[in-house]
Amino acid sequence: MLTIYSEQQKLHNPAREFLGGDLVPYLESPKRMDYVLEALQRNNTGRIERPEGFSTEPIARVHRPDYIAFLETAWERWHQTYPEADQASPYCFPHRGLRHVIPEQIEGALGYYSMDLTAPVVEGTWKAIRASVDCALTAAKRVREGEPVAFALCRPPGHHASVDLMAGYCFFNNAAVAAQALLDKGADKVAILDVDYHHGHGTQSIFYSRNDVLFASLHADPRQDYPHYLGHEDETGEGDGQGFNLNLPLALHVTGWAEYRRALEVALGRIDEFQPDYLVVSLGMDTYERDPISFFSIKTPDFVELGHCLAALKTPTLFVFEGGYELEALGNNTVSVLEGFSS
Ligand code: Q9C
Ligand code: ZN
Numbered sequence: 001m002l003t004i005y006s007e008q009q010k011l012h013n014p015a016r017e018f019l020g021g022d023l024v025p026y027l028e029s030p031k032r033m034d035y036v037l038e039a040l041q042r043n044n045t046g047r048i049e050r051p052e053g054f055s056t057e058p059i060a061r062v063h064r065p066d067y068i069a070f071l072e073t074a075w076e077r078w079h080q081t082y083p084e085a086d087q088a089s090p091y092c093f094p095h096r097g098l099r100h101v102i103p104e105q106i107e108g109a110l111g112y113y114s115m116d117l118t119a120p121v122v123e124g125t126w127k128a129i130r131a132s133v134d135c136a137l138t139a140a141k142r143v144r145e146g147e148p149v150a151f152a153l154c155r156p157p158g159h160h161a162s163v164d165l166m167a168g169y170c171f172f173n174n175a176a177v178a179a180q181a182l183l184d185k186g187a188d189k190v191a192i193l194d195v196d197y198h199h200g201h202g203t204q205s206i207f208y209s210r211n212d213v214l215f216a217s218l219h220a221d222p223r224q225d226y227p228h229y230l231g232h233e234d235e236t237g238e239g240d241g242q243g244f245n246l247n248l249p250l251a252l253h254v255t256g257w258a259e260y261r262r263a264l265e266v267a268l269g270r271i272d273e274f275q276p277d278y279l280v281v282s283l284g285m286d287t288y289e290r291d292p293i294s295f296f297s298i299k300t301p302d303f304v305e306l307g308h309c310l311a312a313l314k315t316p317t318l319f320v321f322e323g324g325y326e327l328e329a330l331g332n333n334t335v336s337v338l339e340g341f342s343s
Contacts, residue, residue, distance in 0.1 A: 001338050003040055003048045004139040005153040008131035009033065011124025012156050014087045018117045019293075026120075027293065027325045028169035033155050036321070039331025040153075045338055051134035052141070059133055059172055061180045062206055066102070067164040070113055071129065071171060074121045077106040087120040115160070115167035115227075125156075129171040132156055136174035136320050140181050143278065149317045151283075151338055152178070157322040159200030159282045160227060168198060168227060175282045175320040176206045179213055182278050182318075188212065191276035191315075193267060194219070195306065196284020196322040197294040199231025199247065203282065209241040214274045216267040217282075218260065220295065221249035246270050252295035257302040260287070264309055271313060279315040285324025285333045292325050303333050307340025317341070 010030035016023040040048060056068055078088035090111035094100050103109050110121070132154045139152035158175055160168030179190045192207070194200035194217040207213040222231040237245035248263040271279065289297040298306075310317065319338065324330050 001046045001342055002139070002142060002147055002150045003046065003153055004051050004135045004142070004150065005033070005037065005048055006051050006131040006135055009128045009135070009155045012122060012128030013124065014120040014122050016087070017120070018089075028156065028323070030155070031327060032324065032330060033153060035327050035331040036153055036334050037331075039335045043335050043339065045335060049138075051131065051138035054134050054137045058137055058177055058181045058184070061184060062163070062173060062176045063161075064164040067113055070109060071121070071166075072126055074106070074110065075123050075125060078110070078121065079123075081106055087122045089117050089120045090114045113164060113166060115165045118168050119166040119171060125171065129156055132158070133172045133174055133177050136178040136318075137181055139320075140178040140318050143316050143318050144182060144185055149319070149341060151319040152321060154321045157284070158202070158320070159194055159196055159284070159322050160198070160202045162202040162205040165202070167202065169323070170202060173202050173206060175200075175280050175322075176203050178318060178320060179278075179280050183212055187277040189214070189274060189276045190278045190280060191216065191271045191274055192280045192282060193217075193271060193310070194282035194284070194322075195287065196282055197286035197291065197296060198226050198284065198323060199249070200282050200322075201227045201230035204230065204235065204245055204247075207241065208237055208245060209239040211240045211244045214244050214246070214271060214276065216246040216248070216270055218248045218250060218263050218267060221251055224252045225295070250296065255296040257298055257305070260296065260298060260302070261305070261309075264306070268309060268313060276315060279310070279313055279317045281310060281317060281319045282322045283319045283334070283337060284322035285330055288324065288326055288329060288333055290326045290329060300329060300333055300336055303336035304340035307337040308343070311341045
């Protein structure tokens with residue numbers, strides 16, 4: 001299977017994140033990609049190519065222009081205010097009852113464009129998030145040009161990023177930008193299946209009122225885990241998008257492959273009924289039993305079966321890498337899905 005990967009993505013390398021009331025080493029580290037690359041090479045999964053460089057135009061089809069402009073200069077502005085700091089994080093947010101006027105000052109602006117504290121901006125963030133989108137767009141282009149399937153090894157991930165908000169290690173929504181690009185190049189319908197452990201609330205919100213993109217997601221019940229405030233079963237879309245959003249929340253600690261597989265069949269059934277021109281898979285590997293921040297118990301062989309189930313849709317498919325934090329197994333698990341798809 002063709003993989004698209006860029007070294008530039010490593011330039012986003014925050015040292016710390018806020019977790020459990022403490023600052024801890026940043027889980028969404030550049031090392032994640034090394035583990036996946038090593039496993040791809042060890043298993044001879046196929047060509048690994050660098051992405052083409054795209055302009056911000058396809059990003060602006062999904063994200064608000066002022067958000068894109070903010071991200072481009074956020075580090076510079078932060079650095080002028082805090083020359084000693086190695087990462088930029090908000091501390092204050094326009095919550096209920098407050099005004100949504102964009103503050104001039106960088107700390108206020110950071111809060112305006114952030115849902116939470118888990119997406120710190122560092123010196124290399126802009127270059128890395130552009131490269132990550134480029135990987136998704138290049139892989140989409142290859143699939144459009146006839147490749148039956150491609151894997152965009154994206155990092156930072158994207159599915160928590162919405163139109164004008166960063167969140168959950170995500171800045172630009174790679175899967176959403178790729179799906180929109182496929183539509184803009186002539187597709188009528190695209191399905192996005194999100195199998196990351198966390199609900200892809202950014203992707204959901206981007207396409208919530210549309211019927212040309214079906215969003216289906218299997219994830220930890222938001223009553224029990226991040227992103228906490230979206231991802232419930234009764235979120236089914238609005239307006240033209242009514243019926244084109246499918247959330248299948250699953251309970252923590254009791255979800256193994258049997259339970260997961262039942263929900264997967266529901267999602268695949270809906271996608272099959274939708275008859276998309278393309279399938280975009282938001283491929284998070286954090287459903288794995290030993291993931292440090294997750295509580296499902298999917299095992300390595302189950303990922304082979306997951307890939308196999310996805311292939312049954314017989315639809316041109318784009319895999320876009322999302323979460324997954326257990327480094328030792330991350331490579332094998334990812335390759336398991338891809339090989340399960342291809343075999
Ligand atoms: N105790 C992705 O997998 N931290 N993002 C949650 C819960 C944020 C995950 C901590 C997790 C974001 C792409
Ligand atoms: Zn996740």
